[in-house]
Amino acid sequence: MSQIAWLGPDDAFPDPAVMPDPDPEVVGLFAVSERIYRGQLETAYRMGLFPWYSDNQPVLWWSPDPRMVLEPKNFKVSDSLQKTMRQFYYDPTCHIEVDGDFGAIMRACALSPRKDQDGTWITHEIVDAYSQLFEQGLAHSIAVKQGDRLLGGLYCVSLGRMVFGESMFSRQRDSSKLALALLCAWCYDHEVPMIDCQQETTHLRSLGGGPIPRTQFLSLARDAISRKSIGSPWRFDKTALERWL
CATH class of the missing domain: 3.30.70.3550 (Leucyl/phenylalanyl-tRNA-protein transferase, N-terminal domain)
Incomplete structure (x- = not known):
């Protein structure tokens, strides 16, 4: 060994x-x-x-082996999430902010309570390191907002046509799912084959994720990374949800 x-x-x-x-x-x-x-x-x-x-x-x-991934086309929309999407989509006060205040999204993820988890793995060092990737155009954030109020969001890393999901948070029911739905729609439109979700969880499985062997993940990820980058900054709005409505 x-x-x-x-x-x-x-x-x-x-x-x-x-x-x-x-x-x-x-x-x-x-x-x-x-x-x-x-x-x-x-x-x-x-x-x-x-x-x-x-x-x-x-x-x-x-x-990890296996590795949890989500193919954008396989994102699952429950009846309750569909209702939340419609309310958000048709509410003129609701909007999203893409690649806005990246640090605020990371800090919100760090402070979000997690079931069966004390503290956070999003340390000050992690915030600094991912913020550097953001400044290089290699990390991105999606904020779900109502007026000036931050409801939820996520951040991720993007290399070539590969997206690595990092962390999500919700301050209102289903707001992190809205952020993930938006990410999946964006990835689908830009031919991203899969979003890395790292560890297997029941929550991610309910949204369409599934585990694959590490060897398969590494092969698929390296192929996606080698392809032309999506570009930065990302630019889209809540109309991306139309894919799921």
Whole structure:
């Protein structure tokens, strides 16, 4: 059994496409670093890795097996969500803000309570690192709003035609689902084959997500990443919901 790699600022990530899990009892953990070094986050995503850790921990780099993904065309709209969509769509005070205040969306995700989870993995270091990706046009946010009031939203990473979903939050029922519906519509229109959802959950499965083997995910993701970028900033409005109405 090989050891989990401890990375310095100039060390390369182990490639999860060719390397078996270093520790079979901790499936998906491939590397550890003291902090997120400059340029490291983009490199990790290109290799199918992402950071997930808590305050007072070193940075843990994961590539789960299986990997939860959502094909945009498979997004599921329940009757109750359909009703929420229509109310939002036809309410002139409701709108969305794409690639607006990225930091505010990240902070809202960090402060959103999670079932069976104490604290947050969205540390100050995580906010800083993803904000740098946003400034490079590689991260994006969707805010669901009523007037000036922020109801919910999400943020994600986008490389080529691959989108990596990161975190969502709701301050009003179904508002995070609205953000995901908008993201799926945008991705469908731009030929994004799948949205990475990282870990399998009942909630994501109810919205159309499903697990695939890590080897399949890495192959599909690298192909999507190699394609021409969607571009930045993203520009769309709530009429994208028409795909699901």
